[in-house]
Amino acid sequence: MTDLTQLRPRAEALVLKLKSKGLMMTAAESCTGGLVCALVTEIPGSSAVLDRGFVTYSNEAKMDMLAVPADVLARAGAVSEETARAMAEGALAHSRADVAVSITGIAGPGGGSTEKPVGLVHFAAAGKDRQTRHLACRFGDQGRDAIRALSAATALEILSNLID
Template sequence: MFPNDISDLAAAVIAAAAEHGWTIATAESCTGGLVSGALTAVAGSSAVIDRGFVTYSNTAKIELLGVPATMLEVHGAVSEPVARAMAQGARDRARTDLSVSITGIAGPGGGSAEKPVGLVHFGCASLSGVGHQRHVFEGMDREGVRLASIRVALGLLLEACGAR
């Protein structure tokens, strides 16, 4: 279903988290649940994956993850503060050890000079805090941006497990 490199990354995340006895939640906007889908495609993932939040709308981010409405108004959904708040909200609400969040502009429309198509913010929450990465995937179509985002999110989880 997923490209081999994504399947391999997902399997590595599941194995690393299972080795620690850790659980994972996802909070996804522009990927619409694909990270959770890649993880749950791995046999044995039920020991690690607790839940995935698909929070495509601002209302969903507020209601399901507790992202402050004022944060969305000031910074916009595609921003570092929102990615961090999404990751922390997913971890808090699911009571997991780790969570990853993704919020971005996959295109083909919706971009601006300040926030171009291909801009994606990631958050990763763990016991040690919330990390953030910002990527601009230039020259990719919608599918390319979403696949690249899955790779980054899985990489962040793998790194949080100390396996990368």
């Protein structure tokens, strides 16, 4: 699924689910650069469920905006389970949202390594009074646009599952 227009029904379903439960969301995005929030805001009425979004592409932004600990970034790296968890929990703490999703990965075409190849994306979902969940996906090196679209689709699904 690399066509962003195919993601609109998923975003709409998420907005409706959040509205029905009276919940607000936030997103902490790195490799998707705000794509999840952009998809949600395409849906009329999304202002009732989207508090804010954080585009934290650099490590400095992750630390400044989300309070991701410097030692986590130094030890585990920006693309890691630890960072994804800290991003989601930081977004929740720095917003009025009830649930948060985070995305950090390597969209390519460069930047990958044997340990962390292009297409590796870590996600986390956090919620008030909920245990933070983590998911790692290896989408493969299928192009920057495809990896970003797949990441956005996965983030919408993770957030929807969190509030079920």
